[in-house]
Amino acid sequence: xxNDSRPAVLELIGNTPLVRVSRFDTGxxxxxxxxxxxNPGGSIKDRIGLAMIDAAERDGRLKPGGTIVEATAGNTxxxxxxxxxxxxxxxxxxxxxxxxxxxxxxxxxxxxxxxITRSDVGKGHTDYYQDVAARLAAEIPxxxxxxxxxxxxxxxxHECSTAPEIWAQTQHDVDAIVVGVGSAxxxxxxxxxxxxxxxxxxxxxxxxxxxxxxxxxRSGILGKPGSWAVEGIGEDFIPSITDLSxxxxxxxxxxxxxxxxxxxLLRTEGILGGSSTGTLLAAALRYCREQTEPxxxxxxVCDTGxxxxxxxxxxxxxxxxxxxxxxxxxxxxxxxxxxxxxGRVISVGPDDTLLTAFQRMRxxxxxxxxxxxxxxxxxxxIDESDILLNVQSGDAHFRMTVTSAMxxxxxxxxxxxxRAQLEAVLDRGLVAIIADASGFHGLITRVDMLNHLRRTxx
Ligand SMILES: Cc1ncc(COP(=O)(O)O)c(C=O)c1O
Numbered sequence: 001x002x003n004d005s006r007p008a009v010l011e012l013i014g015n016t017p018l019v020r021v022s023r024f025d026t027g028x029x030x031x032x033x034x035x036x037x038x039n040p041g042g043s044i045k046d047r048i049g050l051a052m053i054d055a056a057e058r059d060g061r062l063k064p065g066g067t068i069v070e071a072t073a074g075n076t077x078x079x080x081x082x083x084x085x086x087x088x089x090x091x092x093x094x095x096x097x098x099x100x101x102x103x104x105x106x107x108x109x110x111x112x113x114x115x116i117t118r119s120d121v122g123k124g125h126t127d128y129y130q131d132v133a134a135r136l137a138a139e140i141p142x143x144x145x146x147x148x149x150x151x152x153x154x155x156x157x158h159e160c161s162t163a164p165e166i167w168a169q170t171q172h173d174v175d176a177i178v179v180g181v182g183s184a185x186x187x188x189x190x191x192x193x194x195x196x197x198x199x200x201x202x203x204x205x206x207x208x209x210x211x212x213x214x215x216x217x218r219s220g221i222l223g224k225p226g227s228w229a230v231e232g233i234g235e236d237f238i239p240s241i242t243d244l245s246x247x248x249x250x251x252x253x254x255x256x257x258x259x260x261x262x263x264x265l266l267r268t269e270g271i272l273g274g275s276s277t278g279t280l281l282a283a284a285l286r287y288c289r290e291q292t293e294p295x296x297x298x299x300x301v302c303d304t305g306x307x308x309x310x311x312x313x314x315x316x317x318x319x320x321x322x323x324x325x326x327x328x329x330x331x332x333x334x335x336x337x338x339x340x341x342x343g344r345v346i347s348v349g350p351d352d353t354l355l356t357a358f359q360r361m362r363x364x365x366x367x368x369x370x371x372x373x374x375x376x377x378x379x380x381x382i383d384e385s386d387i388l389l390n391v392q393s394g395d396a397h398f399r400m401t402v403t404s405a406m407x408x409x410x411x412x413x414x415x416x417x418x419r420a421q422l423e424a425v426l427d428r429g430l431v432a433i434i435a436d437a438s439g440f441h442g443l444i445t446r447v448d449m450l451n452h453l454r455r456t457x458x
Contacts (some may be wrong), residue, residue: 007086012040013050018169023268024281029288029295034166035275036302041075041082041413042106043232044162044305045184048185049079051157052364053145054085064143067092070146071133074103075232075303081110089181092140094133095355102307109128122225123382134230140308140436148183149239158189165192167197167300168446176202176248176285178299180211180233180276186300191246205250206283208258214250229255229311229321230275232302253285258282259323262305262312268441272305275312316344322455329449331415332434333457335452336442340376345442348402350379354387355398370408370443378440381433415441422449 016038021031056062067090068080077093083089091112096119107114114135117128117436119376121418125131130149137145149155166174177194179187187203194201210226211234225236255275257383263277265271266330268290273281277300284299311317318324320337327342328334338344346364350371361384374415386405391397412435413421422444425432432444 001333006338008084009040009086010050013046013083014039015165015286018166021269024264024285025289026285026297027289027291027295029291031284031288032296032298033271034162034169034298034300035271036300037271037277037304039079041078042307043075043078043274044300045075045303046082047079047157047161048076048148048151049081049083049155049159051088051330052148052151052153053080053083054277055151055153055156056144063142064088066090066142066144068146069133069137069140069143069435070094071130072148074099074107074307076146076148077107077112077114078103078110081107081112082370086112086209092136092143095344096129098229100308100311102295102310102399103231106206106307120227121372131340149184150241152241154183154185155188155192155243157242159193160184160189162186163190163193167193170296170298172197173296174198174205174298175202175295175452176287176297178204178206178280178287178297179234180206180280181211181239181242184235186238187247188241188243193245196276196349201246202248203246203280203325204283204287204297205247206280207232207250208279209252209254211235211252214252217247217250227231229249229323230258230279231308232274232281244258249287251286253279253282253322256323257294257313259318261306263283264346265301265311266305271420273314274303274308276303277305278312321452330414332417332432333412333415333441335422335448336434336447337451339442340440344438345370345372345382347375348382348408349373349375350403352402354390354402354405357382357402358384358387358398363421366445368445370433370440370441371402374442376411376439378412378435379403380408381410381431381443382406383431386396388406412436 017035018032039046056319063123068084069092079092080225094115096115097116098119117129117132121127137143181187187192205217208228208230209226212223212225213235215223228234258278261282262273280299347370371380373379382402392403410433412433414436422432434441
């Protein structure tokens with residue numbers, strides 16, 4: 001059996017396809033997307049995972065049996081885990097807690113050890129993810145801190161692979177590149193390469209609202225950072241490797257616009273990208289439409305959307321976050337997460353079994369269900385404790401009907417009831433049933449109330 005010391009998967013990193021966007025209005029411009037989602041770890045960060053590990057091996061910072069430590073929003077961790085584990089290293093990652101569950105599960109499946117830390121604290125705080133990683137790297141013997149934010153191998157990876165690929169794939173004819181900034185590796189690497197071969201090329205920044213990057217690139221002023229839900233890009237400080245010298249335009253894109261554009265890209269072109277792809281696409285389209293002369297513009301699908309199925313592509317999560325516009329009634333119906341009139345209610349019928357009710361609760365991640373006769377008339381509500389009470393005496397009781405276990409003495413609130421009346425119901429530990437003469441509208445739980453309060457805060 002051949003035993004090539006280089007794992008086969010490493011040959012799949014880079015050389016990603018470049019496709020022309022054909023179904024969006026790009027004004028006088030031609031827009032191309034480089035599908036970094038096609039890397040084996042699903043993102044652009046496979047490139048730097050490979051480059052940083054190769055460089056550390058070469059200069060002796062990483063020795064056989066060593067440990068790779070990194071602070072990462074997820075994708076860099078996947079790149080490091082993919083390459084590091086394939087080469088036989090232990091991989092320890094510190095991840096902020098706003099990251100999608102899919103990413104964290106993927107990291108663990110790849111064999112990485114994941115430390116979750118707070119995403120609501122900034123540089124200098126003891127729980128800040130990069131400070132936690134630096135501490136771990138100092139504590140673990142033979143640890144190599146990849147430190148993408150300061151590691152020269154990060155921009156070098158883009159200077160030596162991403163940039164020449166774009167140059168070749170555009171037949172040496174490209175006017176602008178739209179990028180986001182996380183560690184600034186992509187921006188800096190591309191800037192260095194194109195300064196040599198095409199000095200007039202414009203770098204265009206796509207930055208989430210709340211990040212300090214766009215304003216800093218325009219005015220040199222470091223504003224106060226806010227928060228944003230897009231993953232992988234946006235910063236609350238300026239990474240040391242940042243080179244803004246070719247940046248000619250910067251667009252601040254809201255979470256709502258980013259998520260909407262990611263979904264549009266899937267609907268119109270069939271390309272499933274992550275949340276930051278929406279930010280980049282929104283900025284690229286704005287740039288393209290503002291031009292008065294034809295230009296050839298490149299941007300990225302930085303990671304795969306399969307990583308965001310529970311977020312960007314999940315209508316329920318989107319509306320809980322206030323990112324999906326739904327009809328506004330000006331009464332308690334605005335607090336219902338799954339409105340009957342929107343066809344979003346998850347319910348059971350009175351003749352369904354307790355097992356069906358339980359499985360439906362698990363699938364939708366809810367603790368109670370309305371019981372609807374003929375799919376519309378409310379006859380009861382069943383919750384986890386109703387099921388538990390009945391099945392404790394024998395699991396055969398899972399086959400009992402919902403009617404026998406549900407609560408049918410229902411106290412309802414009309415949509416125009418007051419907030420105080422709603423709070424009184426929730427304070428008693430009950431779920432509020434919103435219904436009137438026209439029928440059942442939906443349930444309001446404490447979580448719905450919390451989501452509503454958080455949305456109005458934003
Ligand atoms: C998901 C994701 N990761 C990483 C990057 C690039 O980040 P960096 O600045 O660290 O090279 C981007 C850029 O758009 C991105 O969308």
